Amino acid sequence: MGKLSQIGNDLYTGRRSVDFVGRRWLWYSISLLIIVVALSGLVFKGLNLGIEFKGGTTYTVSVSKATQELADELRESVGSTGVVAAETPTVMTAGGKSIVIETGAITENSASDQKVREAITSTAGVADSKISQTVVGASWGERVAKKAATGLIVFLILVIFFIWGYFREWKMAVSGVVALVHDVVITVGVYALSGFEVTPATVTGFLTILGFSLYDTVVVFDKVRENTKNLRASKRTYAQQANLALNQTLVRSVNTSIVALLPVLAILYVSAVQLGTSTLKDIALALFVGMAAGTYSSIFIATPLLVHLKSGEKDVIDAERRARARMKKADRYADVPAFTEDMPVAEDPEELRGARLASDADDLDDLDDLDRDDGVGTSPRGRPQSRTDAMGRGRTAPTEHRPVRESGASGRRQPTRQPRSKRGK
Known part of the structure; x- marks a missing residue:
């Protein structure tokens, strides 16, 4: 449990x-x-359909003890009388002292009715007065x-x-x-x-x-x-x-x-x-x-x-877009395709890298737009407050203020760290 x-x-x-x-x-x-x-x-x-829906005749037989064996014998004897309406009777026990026989529509006191009654009395060993007949109409x-x-x-x-x-x-x-x-x-x-x-x-x-x-x-x-x-x-x-x-x-x-x-x-x-x-x-x-x-x-x-x-409602579609954008931002390798034999080979690696960076930028823009609609996570100018893309081993990339260019001090002699006893020598 x-x-x-x-x-x-x-x-x-x-x-x-x-x-x-x-x-x-x-x-x-x-x-x-x-x-x-x-x-x-x-x-x-x-x-x-039962007799209540298609109409028919019900014979209720009072016996000393109603058993399934007796019901099976009555079914066989009534079905072999040659009466068309009684070829496939439904026989069942009702309590301990009654057996119900359902057949097609049989007119009371007719020749067919007499044949069915004789089969019942001879098989069950009861008098004719122990048999009650009910005719049910299809209406x-x-x-x-x-x-x-x-x-x-x-x-x-x-x-x-x-x-x-x-x-x-x-x-x-x-x-x-x-x-x-x-x-x-x-x-x-x-x-x-x-x-x-x-x-x-x-x-x-x-x-x-x-x-x-x-x-x-x-x-x-x-x-x-x-x-x-x-x-x-x-x-x-x-x-x-x-x-x-x-x-x-x-x-x-x-x-x-x-x-x-x-x-x-x-x-x-x-x-x-x-x-x-x-x-x-x-x-x-x-x-x-x-x-x-x-x-x-x-x-x-x-x-x-x-x-x-x-699936076609706007709120549902927007929720799916937000989920996809968050997944791509959390895992930068989420969209890397699996290798197949017929995969095209890029001729220019730099061109491929630039296209991938542009795609990542578009995904981030989509996420920014969705977050801007929700009114959370944006600065007054509509840009993200911080960037936390993973670089290296757990490092956080700082925001770039200007393009990186060559420093003017690159040709000068740079100071080195020396013990105090050797400084000035």
């Missing part, structure tokens, strides 16, 4: 850093690949889908205005909404690929993950705003400050996600593997995939996209 806490402290102070912003094109490529796979599953396989599911879509659109609009009003930055709002859409698309694609049934519980899970993803993104954006509120006085660029904010909140984001995902994973395992209950596993899968995608998008998508959108 000591090492983990030390890593977290190093990430917060900046002594150790993960370059999330600088590798944003890598994260964009990974997200694009995941979205393409999700959309391909949605297009070619489609969603497995109810359509209303649920429309209400869910309306709620999603209203939620996204409110998110845009909330982030815009809180941070006073529309680009943060756009980045946050893109991250939300990213999470929803991935979750829907996973549902299509896994074949899990989409029920009203699934819709509830979708709306829940939107809030979780937004919460994590807002926390990171708040740290970005704190780090970049006085960018002109900072020695770092906007991208560096945003990347520092991501590293500072990384441990919190990972810990929060793990704490939230572990119980959801436990519910998903118990409901899908042991119990087989549809409602729990549907909402658990939506929550698990959505939370994992929300954590990923808040770190790898939202903030890098924000930096990308703000």
